[in-house]
Amino acid sequence: MSDLLVRATESGALRGRAVRVDQHMALAWLGVPYAAEAAGTLRFAPPRPHAGWAGVRDATRFAPDVLQPLDPSVTLRPSAEGSLVLNVWAPAAPGTHPVLVWFHGGAYRAGSGRLYDGREYAARRGVVVVTVNSRLGPLGYADFAGLFGDDRFAVNAGYQDQRAALHWVRRNVAAFGGDPARITVAGESAGAVTVNLLLRDPATRDLLAGAIVQSGGVNQLSDRENSVDLAAGYARALGVTAAGRDRLWTLPASAFVRSLHTLERVRSRRLNSRPTLDGTVLPGSLPEWLARPAAPVPLLAGANRDEYALFVKLPDRVFPRTDRALLTRVLTGAAGSPRAQAILAVYPDDPDGLVALGTDLFFHAPNDALLAAHPAPAFRYRFDWGTRFFDLGAAHGLELLFLWPRPMGLSSGVLRGQGRAGRARLADAMQGSWAHFVHGGHPGPDWTPWAAHAPNLTRLHPDGLTVTSAGETTRLGRWAGLLPAMP
Template sequence: MTAPPGSLLRGPLLRETEAGWVRGETLKAGHSHSWAWLGVPYAAQAAGPLRFRPPQPHGGWVGIREARSFGPDVLQPLDPSVTLTPSVEGSLLLNIWTPARPAPAGGWPVLFWLHGGAFRAGSGRLYDGRELAARGEIVVVSVNSRLGPLGYANFGGLFADDRFAPNAGFQDQVAALRWVHANIAAFGGNPARITAAGQSAGAAGVSLLLGHGSTAPLLAGAILQSGGLNQVSDLDNSLDIARAYANALGVRRDNLNALWTLPPRAFVAALHTLEGVRKRSLNSRPFLDGVLLPTTRAELLARPLAPVPLLIGANREEYSLFVRLPDRIFQKIDRTYLAHKLEQQASPERVLKILSAYPDTLEGLTALGTDLFFHTPNDVLGDAHPAPHWRYRLDWGTKVAGLGATHGMELLFLWPRPMGLSSALMRGGQARQRAALAHRMQTAWLNFVREGSPGPDWQPGSAEQPNVNVLSLAGLSVEAEAERKRRALWDGLVVPMP
């Protein structure tokens, strides 16, 4: 290491990265403390001429960069559950938390976290890693990457123009993982012990990292929470989405260069436009580009995966969020809509058999959507995984709006305020029992990051023995027979998200 300017300023919170020196701060973390470095660039700001480019190395800075507060969120709509502070285009930053003491020889294991938000919104800022780092003696890293049309619109394919990087948002995630592998030792992390984890869209990103040639060798483990490869779009759909964005932005081939000069707010407005005209669809998502990702869905599912331990699961009533609280993304979901999605992938006889297993009620619709879009993709990925894997299901549910164990509920047991100001409302009562469940879950997740296994009480899964480790206020239990029946009904069917 070279001495920072003014070597007398050197201290335990000064760290040298490839781009320069950063200074962190000490934070209170429960009954302990954590060191944190916030808003650290892992690439140059992706704006101006870099708006549609792959992530570029940061040019560095002179002196010491203060890393004691979060940087701005990457460009996205204002959302009370994420932020009401205006975001900034191309803000490619990450946050690092460690125990508040020097690392042991070899360094601490690393948790590399990708947030959810349907590839349209979200922030690593919501996942404060100080308590996990202090309690688990690990390094926690949360990442921001490009979202919305600037992250995933296939303008390059639509206009046959290679100035547009395909899947720029995923390329950001690749760059962030590479940055962590190259720099985390300076913060006390062990680059040979990186576990990538994510929820919803973040879990889809981790699924892609597991099978990507340049990132798979960097991983020691993976955690997938309520998300997977069924969120990836095929090429034709990506072109439809890009065409809709181009129309919303008023861009054609003869004025294509306007895409570099439009103000950032125009891309947020275009996202809102698509969510009005392309309802019940993901309008921002990775796509099969034939360059970074395979060309077909079959090739995507057949890719070799990193042979590392896998923790994978979902919540009991994932789909209730979209049934009971329809929003900009999934509006007015009903049984007919899900039946239509099934008919696109299965024979009429098979569709009838599946639908007959789910009553035509609100609860039956929730169970059908949960199995269709969350549990069955996990079946296929878990069975194909070349290393030990453990399945989980969270059965605790919030009382708010009758949502139950819906999408995102497991986050409340792993992070302090993952839903911003609404976190306390969603948690509700039963504080002592919830604290015990949070302790069990955090212990399992930390064991997995440190040792590659959630613990001796957890049962690994396989196609022959489909164990699911059920997490509830009553404790940990293992369910197999009901899983075997559910899996026989679906028999490996994977339906892409709309």
């Protein structure tokens, strides 16, 4: 077994460890650098190649997470500035296995690859799993280049990290038993936005064999004007002027975390960390991005039935409280007043109507637009299992508890008392479908492809995976092309 645990990569040799799943075994290499540490003079630089190491590097423990705000999903874990690492889980059995590269959610402000344990897929499903950490918050996405007209600051540094990680996987995954020609990228929420970007990025689209998009739309991108305004807010919070911008390299990294908290208090209804349509790393506008050809690979995409409940019912723990007036402004900006009023009339002016409207606007409609534009076989799902915890229903992120062992550090108490046997059946069915998709580009015999003339939907529910018509998905379904900008 000891020989199995040492693998050679382009930067040097790594020693991993064996992990057990019931009667099965997997191998894990944790905290593997895919780029140089993005700190010091490299704080705002694009990701640079790692200098490598001599001898065999220990890869049996997770590396510190990248610096980020403390919240319920990231507390009590060590963090460090610019820790650009990934984690690999591989089947113990020799062979050439398909690869799943996972990008975590967290609104581009928090989260970690270590929260998604890949041993189950590796040991029981024959998949090599890679989870990625990249720069977050102002260190990953503040547009200081646009604010100061200074190209020493990388734009979309966090996304460039993710892109570099995918290239590292392509070059090195064979050492772990992975097939570099069968890489499926997957992500949830912000991670799903990343997958959408990678699908149309000329630097990455040819690396992909498949894509899984969970609860994340391209409407979460920021235009340059909004991005520069955000950067100005960060600069004010940091006490940095244009003349003194060199201080941004010498400020303690913790100051950037505090600046994010400050900006969130000032811009309390907005996403304050997200990729920028900058015209260089990414296109300059959403229509320009949509005009780019997507990789012609199989796509699995969907969202949860009650996504927006998380933001409405747990405002202090996730996002600030929102209301119908805000969604009305967003919808009017996207659709125009007469059309917006017609859409709003379909949704009751009550808490349930607010959840349904926000869910459709920011998740189902963008997802349908993605499917309609995709040039290859696509499969659509809706996660319908609901929790009684805070009366959240099938809220944003809940499907992760069925796909991963305790993702995001969430307690099983979210699921307690709601049919353990049914939950186990659904978890097994979902994990099997995801793995089946990674292996062959199809989630399984119970699934029917989506098409414009046959917009099939697979419902993920304890009763089983059932295919229904698009008419049962959302009240906004008839406006599938609508892409309202996130506030």
